[in-house]
Amino acid sequence: MLNVDKLKKGIVIDHIEEGKGMDIYQELHLNDIEMPVVLMKGIHSEKMGKKDLIKIETDIKLNMDILGLIDPDVTINYVSDGKLVRKEKLQLPEKVTGILKCHNPRCISNYEDVGDIDFYLVNKDKKIYRCEYCDSYTTFH
Template sequence: MNIDSIRRGIVLDHIEAGRSMEIYQALGLESLPCSVAIIRNVKSQAMGKKDILKIDDDIDIDLDVLGYLDPGITVNIIEDGRIREKKHLALPERLTNVIRCRNPRCITTTESSLDQVFRLVNPAGRVYRCVYCDAER
C-alpha cells in the first residue's frame, strides 16, 4: 500500500496499534482542511504492529493530550520532505482541560469557568490528581 510522502507536515509514529482513530479524534484532526492519512497495523520491529498518522500540514499539536493518551508516540516534524525534528513524548506533569474530574463534590462540577487541571502523582501507574479536590484519575 502506498501513501504519498509529505513535504511539510507532521507524522505521528509508534502509535499503539488500534488507537489511531482515538488519537485522530482527540486531536480534532477531522476539522483540518488538509490531507490526513490514518495507517493502521503497520509492521514494526519494536512493536510488532503500530499505527501511523500523517498530517499534510504543519499544525499545532497539543502534546499534552498526545502524551497523556500514548506517551510512546514519536512526533516527526517534516520540512522539505525531511524530518526536521523528532519529539519523544512523556506523560505530562500537568494536564489542562484534557480530562475531567469525576468527583461529584469537586468545585469544578459547579464552577463552569474553571479549567480542569490535573497533576501527575504516580507516573508508573499513570495516576493524575485534580488540583482542586485531589480526586484521582
C-alpha cells in the same frame, strides 16, 4: 506502506500503540483539518510488531499533553521540504490543563464554571492524575 520521506511538509505521528490511532485522531480533532490526514492502523513495525501511524500534510500545533496522555511512547516527526527536520519523543505530562474532567461527583468543578482545571501526575504507571480542587484521582479515559 506510506513513506514518511514522501511527505513534503507536515507531521508524522509514529510508533502509536496499535489501536490508539483513532483515539489520537479524535482527541486532536484531526477531522477538522482541511489538509489531508492519513490514519494507518495495524501496520508492521520491527520494534512494536504492529503499530498505528498518522500523517498530517500541514504544519499544525499539536496538543502534546493530549498525545502524551493517550500514548506517551509515540514519536513526532516534523517534515519540511520533504526532509525529516526534527524528531520529538513524548512523555507523560507532569501537569495537564483543560483536558481532564474531575470524576468526583462532590467536586466543585462539576457544579461551578471553574474554567480549565489543572491535574497533576501522581502515578506514571497507571496514568493517575490529581484534581487541583478536590485532590481526587482520575485517569484519562
